Amino acid sequence: MQVPLEIVYRGVDKTNALESLIREKVSKLERVCDHIISCHVAVEQTHEHPSAGSPYRVRINLTVPPGHELAVDKSPDQGTQYKPPEALIRDAFEAAQRQLTELVDRQQQKVKQHPDQSAGGIITQLFASEGYGFLKTFSGQEVYFHKNSVLHDDFDRLTVGTGVRFLISEGESGPQASTLQVVDKPGERAGKGDQAEDTAATPPLGWQ
Template sequence: MKIPTEITYHHLEKTEAIDSLVREKIAKLEQFCDYMNSCRVVIEKTHDHPKMGSPYRVRLDITVPPGHELAVDRSPDEGIQYEALETVIREAFDAARRQLVELVERQRQWDRNSPSQQQMVAIVTQLFTEEGYGFLRTIDVDREIYFHKNSVLNNDFERLTVGTGVRYVEEQGENGPQATTVKIVNKPGVSAEKASQTEMETPLGWNS
């Protein structure tokens, strides 16, 4: 499991069985989207009265680049037959999976409909690690483009260094052009001029 995960328990004891189930469900989400930025799971017991429905509540917050956040809150209402914690967890993750699949399909559809020239090549020229952003220098017209760490696929922001080669998609932001999707195309941490031809085809105008 690659995605940074936070699992929190409120008013109930953590067990190995429940923790394993949650991690198994997160791993299955990665089968549908392997570039999620984070997944936060909160499991809590809200009451001890079976007549009020299941006492358990499960919340999921998932972030997906470039800036999407998916939220699920599963808490059976009063009058609904008592549901075990495992059932509530499964239902919450089923709902998250449906949202994630829909989002990924929209992104793929957008990619298919995007002109090929929008998929451009650049190198990282500036990094502000603590602030969580940086700048790319485009190869085509030699200009700088802003990007945020949430736009970097596979949670690879911390693996970037100045000189790393990337492909990116650009759109107009509030403060000008910005890269909304950034993907490393040579070895993270290896400067572009040292990347081999098998890792990245050197584009026209590339200066070593």
């Protein structure tokens, strides 16, 4: 993960058990998608009257290149059975994993269906002084790129973890990226507003 995991507690005591559970669930998300940029988790007590429904709420916000934001908001409605925070955390991460799995499947399928069209990936190695680097596509392929292939003179904006869009062509030494465009830079999207429960933000034009 490019941005350190952020966990906040509001009106809920931070315990080793809750912290360990959240970190365990985040690790499972990273096994589904190894290029998550950031993850924000909030565990909150929204009221002090269990008769009005569970007093707890769990929110998860993920950012995934090249510009996707996934959000989950779990808080049982009024009249539902009281749930402790541990149960809500598990429910929220199950929903987040479903969203993330669907997104990764769509990205990989798009690459398979349109191998000659614009692809997406993240920067994995950067040799700034030499003017080149390597990126990894969402299907796991490592691809070389040169400074001259980066659009809008954005080579200096690149860091490891930056989400990019590009074309792949066959060079003398193997595949290489051309017309590389910065789509999402680590940290630039972290901390944005919450989304509705179990919904994913609309990806940029050309990504589905």
